[in-house]
Amino acid sequence: MEDFTCWWHPLGNLTEQEEIIYIFTYSKDEGPVVDCPDYISGGPNSCHFDSSHTSIWKMYCMNVTAVTAHRNYTSQQHCLDVAEIVQTEAPVNLTYKLTDAGGDELGHNVALTWAYPVPTDLQYGWITLVYELRYRRIAEVHNWKVKQPFREPRMELLGLPVGHYVVQVRCRSHNSGLWSRWSKELAMSIPARAPAGKLLVMVLALGVGVVALIVIILGVIPQSRRIKDYFLPPIPKPRIIGIDPLLLKKGHLDAINRHFSGFHNYCPPSYTEEVWENVMKGKNVPK
The missing domain is CATH 2.60.40.10 (Immunoglobulins)
Known part of the structure; x- marks a missing residue:
């Protein structure tokens, strides 16, 4: 001015x-x-x-x-x-950065930043700027999409589909209707894959997971027998003091009765042999 x-x-x-x-x-x-x-x-x-x-x-x-x-x-x-x-100067140093990748369907978030060529004009308060940003696909020459007005020298485009774009920005004084010239075109490419930063994080996370799984396999499985014995101790076998378990297995009842005869009120069981009469068909049996 x-x-x-x-x-x-x-x-x-x-x-x-x-x-x-x-x-x-x-x-x-x-x-x-x-x-x-x-x-x-x-x-x-x-x-x-x-x-x-x-x-x-x-x-x-x-x-x-x-x-x-x-x-x-x-x-x-x-x-x-x-x-x-007042007709302001065109913005300079227009750059972009992928801030989020949601895949081909959700698109990507893109952060754009730029600067005013005479920053002292803004520092001293002689002028307050408003900005206008436009972008389009490279193949769509006349299909500009416009974002305006805003006062910060930055803008985030959300969910931008995969493809190749051209971006420009211009500015004016908030008291004036005269826009500056458009800035130089910035070619912007939105990839179909995740950005290198996120891909690196995914690779590191996968590597850490594999290492943790190997440690579990080598460290925990060999100790599984010990862990099982700690949480599930073996059930003790029934045992009678003074009685040889082999006697119970072999079935020597006389020896077992002799051992139990020392117990109070123990009476050895009586055994009787069952008598089977052979019944023959077709023969007379005396009455």
């Missing part, structure tokens, strides 16, 4: 021999009307205001008069504030 230039279109439908003189006049905050300070620096049909003639936060009202041999032509008055006509 140190200086500015005004231009006008010359009159048409006049003969080339007719001489025309243009007079540019202006006033500041309804002050006295004065002539243009510089008709040369801005080129033909212009008026340039250097830093000594530029005032911030003041209203300029101006018009142009074309003086011909027959009559004068005066334009409509045009009023403006310097802050309203």
